[in-house]
Amino acid sequence: MEYLEAFDSIRPYNDSEVNEAVLRLIQHPFFDQVTQRVFPDKSTGQLKEALTEVRSVKDFQKVMMYPTARRVLDNSSAGISHDGFDKINQDKSYLFVSNHRDIVLDSTILNVLLFELGIDTTEVAIGNNLLVNQWVTDLAKLNKNFIVNRNIPPREMYSYSQTLSSYIRHTILDAKTSIWIAQREGRTKDGDDQTQQGLLKMIGLSGGKDFYENYAPLRIAPMAISYEYDPCDVLKAREVASKLAGKPIDKTPEDDLQSMIAGITGVKGRVHISIGKIVDEKLQEIREIKNKNDQMQALADLIDDRVHKSYKLWSNNFIAYDWLYGERFSDHYTKEEAEKFEAYLHKQAENFSADFNELKDPLLAMYANPVKNKLKVEGMVESEL
Template identity: 85%
Template sequence: MEYLEVFDSIRPYKDSEVNEAVKRFIQHPFFDQVTNRLFPEKSIDELKKSLSEVSSVKDFQKVMMYPTARRVLDSSSEGITNDGFDRINPENAYLFISNHRDIVLDSTILNVLLFELGIDTTEVAIGNNLLVNQWVTDLAKLNKNFIVNRNVAPREMYSYSQTLSSYIRYTILEAKTSIWIAQREGRTKDGDDQTQQGLLKMIGLSGGKDFYENYAPLRIAPMAISYEYDPCDVLKAREIASKLAGQPIEKTPEDDLQSMIAGITGVKGRVHISIGKIVDEKLQEIREIKNKNDQMQALADLIDERIHKNYKLWPNNFIAYDWLFENRFSDYYSKEEAEKFEDYLRNQAKMFSADFDELKGPLLAMYANPVKNKLKVEGLAESEL
C-alpha cells in the first residue's frame, strides 16, 4: 500500500485529481453566484474556460484563489501589513501555529503574502464541520486544505490523532510543504489567544520519545494576526453571552456559513500579520523538564509569548482596554477614534439584530484582551506597545 493512501480521508486533492474536481466546481450553481459577486466585470465563461485548463493545485491557486483572495482583501480591508517573513527560508517547510480569529481569512492572508513573495503556499487545517456541501469541499481540497474530523468517537480518537499527526509530519518533512494550523480548536471568541496543550500533544504523537528530536524538525513558527475590526465580533459576543447565561447556542452548518461569509466580506480595517521567531532554540531547555505535562505547557507558553509579543495593537484595542479596565492608554488614541469605535460597535449590533448594551462586556473584552496579553509578556515596556 502506498504510504499516502493512509491519508486519503485527510489530504487535499493531488494534481491528478484536480481536473475532475474543477469540472464539478465550475458546473455547480454556487460558482456563478460567487463569481458574479466577486468579479462582476469578468466573463464567467472565460473564467470557466481558464479553470477547465487547470491541471494542478498550484495553477488553481494562481487562476482562481489568489486573484479572488486579493480582491476580497482589497475591498474589505484598508491594507495588509506584515513583518517577520525574513525568518522564512523558502527552501524549508514550517509548521505555522497561529492565533485564530477568522474561519477563512487567517490562513488565506498568510498564503496571499507567501504567494506574492514567490514562496510555496501552506496546506491549511480545516474542520469537517465547515464542509457544508460538495462545492465547499471541492474548493477547500483544491486549495490545499486538509480535513480535521471534529466528530471522532472517543474510542477512535487516539488512532485518528496518530494519523493526523503522521500526516502533518509527513507533509512537512517528506513532502517539504508548510502547514498552517490554529493554536486551538475553533476561533478564539474572546480575543484571549492561548495554545491548547492537546494540539501540541497530537502533533508530537508521530515523533520519537526525545522532546527535542520530536518537535525541532517541524520548525514551529508562531504567527500573530491582528485585525483592526473583527467582522464577526457581535456573533462571537452573542455566543459568549449565551454561554454565560447557561444557554449555549447549538450552532448549525448555516451558522458556520454565515460566519464565513461575514468574515470574508465584512469590514476589517487594517490587518497585520507577523511571523515570530522559530521556537527551536528554546526546545533544548524545555527538553530538560521532567514532567510531560509541564513540558507541554512550557511549549504552549513559549508559542503564546511569541504570538502575544507580535500582536499589532490598534487604537480600538487600547480604547476597549480603557473602557473595560482602567484609563491607562489615552495617549494611544484620540477622542474621535473612541467615538468612531463606539459607533462601529453599535452599528454592528444593529446589523445583527443584537442589543449593544447586553453584549458590551464581551465585545470590549475581545478587543481588550490582546492588550492584556501583550502586557504580560515578560520584560515588555509600555513604550514598546
C-alpha cells in the same frame, strides 16, 4: 505532490484529481453566484474557460484562488501589512501555529502574502464541520486544505490523532510543504489567544520519545494575525454571553456558513500578519522538564509568548482596554477614534439584531485582551494592569 494512501481521508486533492474537481466546481450554480459577486467586471465564461485548462493545485491557486482572495481583501480591508517573513527560508518547510480569529481568512491572508513573496503556499487544517456540501469540499481540497474530523468517537480518537499527526509530519518533513494550523480548536471568541496542550500532544504522537528531536524538525513558526475590526465580533460576543449565562448556543452548519460569509465580506479595517521567532533554541531547555504535562505547557507558553509579542495593536484595542479597566492608554488614540469605534460597535449590534448593552462587556473584552496579553509578555504583571 502525491500523497500516501493512508492519508486519503485527510489529504487535499492530488494534481491528478484537480481537473475533474474543477469541472464539478465550475458546473455548479454556486460558481456563477460567487464569481459574479467577486468579479462583477469580468466574464464568468472566460474564467471557466481558463479553469478548464488547470491541471495542478498550483495552477488552480494562480488562476482562481489568489485573484479571488486578493480582490476580497482589497474590497473589505484597508490594507494588509506584515513583518517577520525574513525569518522564513523558502527552501524549508514550517509548521505555522497561529491565533485563530476568522474561519477562512487567517490562513488565506498568510497564503496571499506567501504567494506574492514567491514562497510556496501552506496546506491548511480545516474542520470537517465547515465542509457543508460537495462544492465547498471541492473548493477546500483544491486549495490545499486537509481535513480535521471533529466527530471522531472517543474510542477511535487516539488512532485518528496518530494518523493526523503522521500526516502533518510527513507533509512538513518528507513532502517539504508548510502547514498552517490554529493554536486551538475553533476561533478564539474572547480575543484571549492560548495554545491548547492537546494540539501539541497530537502533533508529537508521530515523533520519537525525545522531546527535542520530536518537535525541533517541525520548525514551529508562531504567527499572529491582528484585525482592526472583527466582522464577526457581535456573533462571537453573543456566544460568550450565552455561555456565561449557562445557555451555550448549539451552532448549526448554517451558523458556521453565516460566520464564514460575514468574515470574508465584512469590513476589517487594517490587517497585520507577523511571524514570530521560530521555536527551536528554547526546546533544549524544555526538554529537561521531567513532567510531561509541564513540558507540554512550557511549549504552549513559549508559542503563546511569541504570538502575543507579535500582535499589532490598533487604537480600538487600547480604547476597549481603557473603557473596561480605566484610562491608561489615552495617548494611543484620539477622541475622534474613540467616537468612531463606539459608533462602529453600535452599528454592528444593529446589523446582527443584537442588544449592544447586553453584549458590551464581551465585545470590549474581545478587543482589550490582546493588550492584556502583550503587556504580560513584555514584562508587566496582572496587578499592574
